Amino acid sequence: MIIGLDIGTSSAKAVAFDYAGNILSQHSIPYPIINPAEGWYEQDPEIVYGACIDSIMHVMISLKQSSGEIPKPVCISVSSAMHGLIAVDSMGQPLSNCIIWADRRSEHIAVALEASEAGRLLYQQTGTPIHPMSLLCKLMWIKSNDQKLFAQSHKFIGIKEFLFYRLFGVYVVDHSIASATGLFDIHHLRWSDQALSLAGISEAQLASPVPVDYILNMPRREIAALMHIPEDTPFVIGGSDGCLANLGVGAISPGVASVTVGTSGAIRVASSQANHEKKQRLFTYLLRPNEYIIGGAVNNGGVLRNWFRDNFLSEYTQMEADGDPSASLNALIDSVVPGAEGLIFLPYLTGERAPHWNSNAKGVYFGIQLHHGRAHFARAMMEGMLFAIYSVGIALEENTGPIHTIFASGGLARSSLLVQMLADIFNKPVFTKNTVESSAWGAALIGLEALGIQGGEPTIKNKQAEAEHDTEHDYKPSAENHAVYMKNFRKFERLYHILEGEF
Template structure:
């Protein structure tokens, strides 16, 4: 049997999944790694640790398929966006990988955002001005790590680092490039105005290539380690968000994809870029004739994990003893609480927020607590708060790109029927869940099939993504959620100034 490996280099782990040529999962491997938070606003990772995770996950899948005498056709990549690191002229890291969640450059982003130049850069690059983007990260590095800045030969993302290690070439696919804030999504080249802000020239960045760009001739030492032929095609692929739409079949007008994993996002596909004059959404490239419009939220499943790790020690222990998942135990508690959590509202901004506010200083809030609220109320309010954040982006997206008619879901949150039902109820839309929620890996594999000529076009994706479950909105719950969302939205605006004060206080107390 012939198969393709889709590799997704994520925030907390790398997945390698073998798909047959009908899009069915054959084998999978997952290798986790850590995030380094040495300061409240810093989020870094060790690039070599991630490279090892990529290699080990691919090797595990290759070894499993060798036992079955299956034949590997290609390896195609998905990757998290917005990461950057400096390397020297030998490709050795000069910094850790600075990831999307890092907000140390928030002052740089805020100053640029308030200028006409910042607005024009957004309109040409499609990337909102925010500390997540390499644009502001590089400006911070220039002023705060001057020795590194002077030594740096290239500034690259984690996928670029992997490809350089494997092939000795610096390439970046259009999709990852379009999320840097440095790339003109209309001209398909590095944007000079943005480069001037970052203080670099284009030769300090990788060569932009199409998402179907294919490399062969992997270094022999790595081919031998992986157990593959040196001429195995490696496809550049795209970003995880763009591929999540492809891998869920959310590619028609009115179709949205909602992903909630560590963070979250809602996205639609357009045949042209559509930058928002209010700068609320992104516009990224999948291919030259397909753009992915939408917005990410910082706080998805990581919020539930925070609650579990800090307030559910007994449930974690019980889950271990009984072979259960602690999240299931907590969700059962939330299931007993009515929609709206009896007026308890959670603003889920534990890691600041990206779309639609692009506010790195935003902080988490439980509002409306009264004596009758139980822990179950807090759990349900937490789940609802994450969906309110997604809905907040969805409203901005509809204003820019048109109505959303149905939603395809992907990411770890689909393991919770309650959480997906809340999504349906808040939006008042039908929600479709595919048989596999590994959409970014599947999207990478489908893009690989296009690169190899196995399929003629991406519209063939529908046959690879059968729907396993549908959720229909409850009209009564939808009415409750509409009312509560209006209060949720007002709360952000009322607290915006205090969020900045709280963030500054926390930074000062941490440093003391």
Template sequence: MHVIIGVDIGTSGTKAIAFTSSGSVTGNAYVSYNPLIGAPGYHELDPETLFNAVMTCIEQVVKGVSGNIAGISFSAAMHSLIAVDVNGEPLTNVITWADARSVEYAEALKQSPADKDIYRHTGTPVHPMSPLCKIMWLRNNQSHIFAVTHKFVSIKEFIFYRFFNQYLVDHSIASATGLFDIYTKTWYAPALQAAGINSDQLSEPVSPNYIIKGLEAKYAKQLGIDVAIPFVIGASDGCLANLGSNATRPGDLSVTIGTSGAVRMIASKPAYDKQERIFNYILTDELYVSGGAINNGVVLLKWYTEHFLKKPFSSGGDLSWFVQQADQVPAGADGLLFLPYILGERAPVWDATAKGVFIGVHSGHTQAHFMRAIIEGINYALYQVAASVQETVGTIQHIYASGGFINSPLWLQWLTDLFGKEINLINSDDASSVGAAILGFQALGIMQPNETTRIFHIQQQYNPNVTLHARYQQYYKVYAGLYNKLKDDFQALNNIRGSGL
């Protein structure tokens, strides 16, 4: 039986799985890591820590594989940036999607005539998350580093350079940079001009199905594999989550809630949104993924638990405990709504200066009400993005869930009640790493795209409560208007805070 090792390089940890051509996960490994302590708005990781995590995960999984390893295929978080020197050594840490230091440059670009053109061609809304804006910040704030940078790369590119001494970027990761034309699949000159760089300072774009062999001998020895084993460059974690959760047909919506969250739908072409609410990223040579990501997922439960409940938070038991406490109060939290923009927001508002708001507070509200409102605020945020996707891409017919929240049946049920549609839970150990493995099978010709559905089985199906759906819809109408009413106030508060007065 053929086995592909699927590797997913995330911002909180790296995971590797051994995935068989029959759809079974026969081994896995996980290494977690924490962001480096930095200035407010900074979110960085140590590139060496991530490289070592990838090595450790692959090595551990290889040791447990009894079948034939047909290849190793990769998923990675989007929007990361590392400046490297001529020897490939990092000049910066990994600047992640959550880093907001370039907000000033993103806002200026959004107000310029170039904004709509860059969004139309690159599919990436202008936002501090994108490498385009991060490079603009580096150029103006760390000119000594900018001047000696040989390449600007993502974490996957950094690792592949170590492995093969080549700078390669898959079209999927490239399409999330704000620098890549998703139609011509080449670097987009006006975006490069805005960043102040040229295409020679970026990696060579290749198909997500790209196969490379000739792993550096020292790494092959450490991993316990042959130097000739094929590596498939793969795609981005968000796009592969659709593939790994079987949300691959028109009308299939993937909903993911982990540290952050996202909703995505696959289409045969990009879906241009005049309001610039959604992204369009590349999954394969024939498929695009349209959708939107939110900054504020399970991280909000961690924030509230540590800062207000004064309890330690670790993903797992604390998540279940939090949801059970929130279940003590009814749907809608007795009129308490939460706009969950604690970390600013991406889709659909794309405003890094947005703030969190509790509204509707009255004397009858308890701790449990605030906890329920937080979870429901996350759900409303995703529902609002899903409405944008449905309006732009097409009608939602089936919903598939993935991410850490799937371990909470209560949370899944609440989301189902809000959407008013069945939500399916697939027998997927981890959607992005499974998606990477499936893409690897396809790239190597072991599995055809139309064969993937046979390996998925619905583990559980959640059905909506019609009464609660109607209640949630009433509350959502209020939620949906909050941002536009408050956005000017958010900016005013931001200005006052920044003035130091």
């Protein structure tokens, strides 16, 4: 048995798997996003840390109750969301909240840097688009706007580094997470001197980069007891949630894409070469040396569903609490034909990352007529979210070649309606796995690889290859629906460019 811990934007989730990827137990603990000012988005690192510890504890207790024996995970391997920044003092105590990927306070810094030659060179070196999500832009903002915090900070770290420091007393960051900071040279696997100079920090103020299969053994009995795990349980550092999602669904071959939708969304493909496009629309993150995950993330995924539900479906709140949380919204969407009878939604409620990288973008409903009701607005909202992912998919195909197969994971994969919409919009077959916890399973795969576990099981490489065939459902695209969607999508694209100057 192995545990994958997935530290996401909205929750920490521990998932126990057998070596074949079957879920034995899982537990998720949510935590809030703090919005102290317009465009500022943060989380309390202490709360996130507690959620990680408690989620593992609940899984271990559940396993003991179901088997009657004390479970012993071979290791705990960790997936984490990217782009978080925490300032800590010399004792490792947080001086700030974790500034998360959605934060836009450094927008003016990002805009100026992106337009410069220095920004272009940094993009080529780090693979990370110049955007307020990056640690580089966040650090430049702190240096200019909170000099007291900047001077007091001993280290600048992300949420996974915070977890590992608390557990092991060392500052380490995996190459995968480091490659999403905008501070890391993905070609030489070290911190970029140019980025450090712009940020005004030294290499000593960041965690030490290590491979994704780096192992530390739990040395502290009291913390192990909190999680109900044996002392000396190995922890594998793992990687970023996006890279591990590709690994977890088996999207590691040319032409095979992974689409993940949680709070945000993303589409990614694997490549043996970094992407160097001049338009800077896509990221290039590291899974392992010479194994790159190229793609783009959109800001507005599941957050759109929550926004629509909370503001326009309040009477369904109790219904959802008593049953399937997606059933009422899905039924509403399904009551309207594809294309929402001409109603179009630009889904940029929290700005946008790929392919536009515009933190000032706003949400827009366009084409409203008297016959449009709440169901039309619900369907247009979800179509707009998928159109945003499709925009990234177009840029991805232009740079990495045709996509012929898509694997869907995350909350999206739990809705057959939305997966079918994804297939129709892309006009490509979409597959979902028996295990939709792709990032946690990707972390588990790295953990098994790190420990060299074979045990009569297929090798990790074979597991990855076989994962492409281990599907639960496949969705064939409808040419008729695709034609309807493309008519709206072309207008969707034009609307963004027409309104871009008004945002």
